[in-house]
Amino acid sequence: xxxxxxxxxxxxxxxxxxxxxxxxxxxxxxxxxxxxxxxxxxxxxxxxxxxxxxxxxxxxxxxxxxxxxxxxxxxxxxxxxxxxxxxxxxxxxxxxxxxxxxxxxxxxxxxxxxxxxxxxxxxxxxxxxxxxxxxxxxxxxxxxxxxxxxxxxxxxxxxxxxxxxxxxxxxxxxxxxxxxxxxxxxxxxxxxxxxxxxxxxxxxxxxxxxxxxxxxxxxxxxxxxxxxxxxxxxxxxxxxxxxxxxxxxxxxxxxxxxxxxxxxxxxxxxxxxxxxxxxxxxxxxxxxxxxxxxxxxxxxxxxxxxxxxxxxxxxxxxxxxxxxxxxxxxxxxxxxxxxxxxxxxxxxxxxxxxxxxxxxxxxxxxxxxxxxxxxxxxxxxxxxxxxxxxxxxxxxxxxxxxxxxxxxxxxxxxxxxxxxxxxxxxxxxxxxxxxxxxxxxxxxxxxxxxxxxxxxxxxxxxxxxxxxxxxxxxxxxxxxxxxxxxxxxxxxxxxxxxxxxxxxxxxxxxxxxxxxxxxxxxxxxxxxxxxx
Amino acid sequence: xxxxxxxxxxxxxxxxxxxxxxxxxxxxxxxxxxxxxxxxxxxxxxxxxxxxxxxxxxxxxxxxxxxxxxxxxxxxxxxxxxxxxxxxxxxxxxxxxxxxxxxxxxxxxxxxxxxxxxxxxxxxxxxxxxxxxxxxxxx
Numbered sequence: 251x252x253x254x255x256x257x258x259x260x261x262x263x264x265x266x267x268x269x270x271x272x273x274x275x276x277x278x279x280x281x282x283x284x285x286x287x288x289x290x291x292x293x294x295x296x297x298x299x300x301x302x303x304x305x306x307x308x309x310x311x312x313x314x315x316x317x318x319x320x321x322x323x324x325x326x327x328x329x330x331x332x333x334x335x336x337x338x339x340x341x342x343x344x345x346x347x348x349x350x351x352x353x354x355x356x357x358x359x360x361x362x363x364x365x366x367x368x369x370x371x372x373x374x375x376x377x378x379x380x381x382x383x384x385x386x387x388x389x390x391x392x393x394x395x396x397x398x399x400x401x402x403x404x405x406x407x408x409x410x411x412x413x414x415x416x417x418x419x420x421x422x423x424x425x426x427x428x429x430x431x432x433x434x435x436x437x438x439x440x441x442x443x444x445x446x447x448x449x450x451x452x453x454x455x456x457x458x459x460x461x462x463x464x465x466x467x468x469x470x471x472x473x474x475x476x477x478x479x480x481x482x483x484x485x486x487x488x489x490x491x492x493x494x495x496x497x498x499x500x501x502x503x504x505x506x507x508x509x510x511x512x513x514x515x516x517x518x519x520x521x522x523x524x525x526x527x528x529x530x531x532x533x534x535x536x537x538x539x540x541x542x543x544x545x546x547x548x549x550x551x552x553x554x555x556x557x558x559x560x561x562x563x564x565x566x567x568x569x570x571x572x573x574x575x576x577x578x579x580x581x582x583x584x585x586x587x588x589x590x591x592x593x594x595x596x597x598x599x600x601x602x603x604x605x606x607x608x609x610x611x612x613x614x615x616x617x618x619x620x621x622x623x624x625x626x627x628x629x630x631x632x633x634x635x636x637x638x639x640x641x642x643x644x645x646x647x648x649x650x651x652x653x654x655x656x657x658x659x660x661x662x663x664x665x666x667x668x669x670x671x672x673x674x675x676x677x678x679x680x681x682x683x684x685x686x687x688x689x690x691x692x693x694x695x696x697x698x699x700x701x702x703x704x705x706x707x708x709x710x711x712x713x714x715x716x717x718x719x720x721x722x723x724x725x726x727x728x729x730x731x732x733x734x735x736x737x738x739x740x741x742x743x744x745x746x747x748x749x750x751x752x753x754x755x756x757x758x759x760x761x762x763x764x765x766x767x768x769x770x771x772x773x774x775x776x777x778x779x780x781x782x
Numbered sequence: 783x784x785x786x787x788x789x790x791x792x793x794x795x796x797x798x799x800x801x802x803x804x805x806x807x808x809x810x811x812x813x814x815x816x817x818x819x820x821x822x823x824x825x826x827x828x829x830x831x832x833x834x835x836x837x838x839x840x841x842x843x844x845x846x847x848x849x850x851x852x853x854x855x856x857x858x859x860x861x862x863x864x865x866x867x868x869x870x871x872x873x874x875x876x877x878x879x880x881x882x883x884x885x886x887x888x889x890x891x892x893x894x895x896x897x898x899x900x901x902x903x904x905x906x907x908x909x910x911x912x913x914x915x916x917x918x919x920x921x
Contacts, residue, residue, distance in 0.1 A: 294894075296893040296894040297892055297894045301892055302878065356918065358921070363921065374921075397911065397917055397918075400918065410900045411905065412900040412901050412903055413903075415903050416901075419907040419908070420907070422911075429911060448895075448897025449899065451893055452893065459894060459897070570900055573900050585918075586917065586919050608874050612873040615872075615873055616866060622800070622801040622850050622854055623803065626802055634886060
């Protein structure tokens with residue numbers, strides 16, 4: 251039998267790394283089980299001539315397309331939004347755009363303010379010190395003074411505005427709308443051993459330079475130095491419990507496909523909003539016949555994405571194109587609820603620079619926006635390096651019918667049932683998407699775009715996976731309590747996006763990590779009576 | 783890996799050349815250029831794209847005379863997945879060719895380690911926003 255761990259963490263992504271680093275100062279024996287490997291930056295697409303092709307094949311954000319050994323299949327046929335993720339040390343941060351916005355204070359009080367969904371059992375002020383600690387660890391570039399947020403202070407200057415930023419600024423200023431340089435986990439000057447960004451462009455295919463703050467280069471090295479063990483190519487299938495209802499450890503398949511048992515005093519789930527409910531639903535026992543810690547019946551339910559629209563403006567003047575980090579500009583003019591818009595809650599408009607020649611051609615030709623034949627070359631040159639885009643990222647509200655279950659037939663390479671996604675976009679989200687689409691068109695036109703095309707919603711847009719093991723004070727209405735401990739299993743914690751009560755209208759990683767640090771801090775403060 | 787028969791190879795090469803022809807004006811080869819097309823054919827074979835249905839939907843006239851829009855519509859209707867795969871491979875292989883990249887003003891090199899320049903911009907454009915009152919809701 252394996253040596254007993256004090257803490258076993260399932261998953262090696264954003265939340266796992268933050269919690270492991272925080273808990274390491276307790277000197278407990280902490281083991282992280284990650285189904286993938288450590289990323290190899292020298293293999294990232296931007297190191298080769300075929301960078302644009304490899305971004306969409308072996309470094310695709312879709313596990314169903316990527317089909318790497320570390321990936322598990324996901325049946326998302328019954329969802330208009332398809333799941334994307336990355337399985338490896340660093341998790342989704344390896345392929346994220348590093349856009350790093352916090353929630354707003356109002357995001358934690360949705361029921362009180364707008365009469366929908368539920369309030370969170372904690373608030374912005376509670377998380378603020380953990381947001382700040384997380385920013386220091388991740389290394390954030392940005393600019394203080396954003397009127398859309400309470401005061402905060404990034405570590406580094408913002409990413410360059412560039413031609414695309416100047417165009418968008420012109421448009422938003424003409425309309426009198428808010429915009430601000432985004433907080434971004436990308437170094438703009440040397441920071442904790444990370445070099446300043448040299449504008450490789452493909453942040454979402456891994457940063458070969460190491461300027462991007464994925465947790466394999468931020469938290470994990472510090473956690474490993476502090477004694478945390480990261481065990482790779484270990485795919486967890488189940489959490490086991492004893493007759494007293496305590497977790498005893500986890501079953502996993504090692505790199506050779508051999509089933510192992512890792513005993514532990516505490517189990518922390520950090521496998522993302524799809525991976526975590528998958529494992530919990532697969533952890534069926536006499537005490538938990540509907541899945542682990544599922545007395546509420548809410549494990550896997552309330553799945554939230556951020557439904558997104560993507561509007562591409564075509565300009566006469568050259569824009570930044572394929573150069574530079576793509577997420578560097580954000581508007582929250584339409585973030586807070588305004589009942590006159592016909593929906594509750596709101597959205598962020600995120601600037602996106604352009605695309606490389608291959609992506610420009612593939613997208614244009616498949617959409618019929620680029621002609622074939624003699625007219626192709628001129629039309630291509632009117633688009634290549636002449637686009638700047640806006641992403642409309644909408645707050646999704648929790649609905650129990652949107653859920654993760656186990657597919658009855660599909661399994662991964664170890665025979666573990668694959669997750670099945672059932673999801674529909676709500677009427678509120680549709681109205682928000684349409685409003686955002688129209689505002690994006692207006693802004694791009696005001697910025698000087700001569701034509702605007704787009705996609706509503708983005709099908710391969712399931713970046714943010716939230717809500718499937720929500721937190722709350724009521725055991726009948728939530729899976730974990732207000733500090734991340736399972737209501738049903740007193741030594742089981744969940745720290746990833748599963749515990750979100752609502753989704754807000756921003757990228758979730760800073761809040762996932764702030765919550766992980768907060769929960770780790772709560773655990774440390776309660777070590778003497780953690781299981782009471 | 784799949785293989786194309788000589789007739790399939792030739793039919794696909796002529797189709798590629800019609801879809802992205804050479805251009806003296808822009809100084810670029812067509813997608814039927816031997817080096818570019820060999821890469822396209824290899825890519826389609828590596829990806830095991832089933833092309834027989836698509837190619838059988840083409841008549842000899844499609845390769846020479848028929849309006850390209852009509853040919854494209856017919857091919858897309860005959861086998862949408864294969865047609866998308868052909869367009870994708872065509873774009874992926876054509877636009878990574880050194881000659882094509884140079885004609886677009888790009889250096890034919892990977893992004894790393896050289897990186898690219900992005901203009902800092904003029905931050906005075908933010909002054910208008912700085913003057914706004916806060917717009918987040920206190921709770």
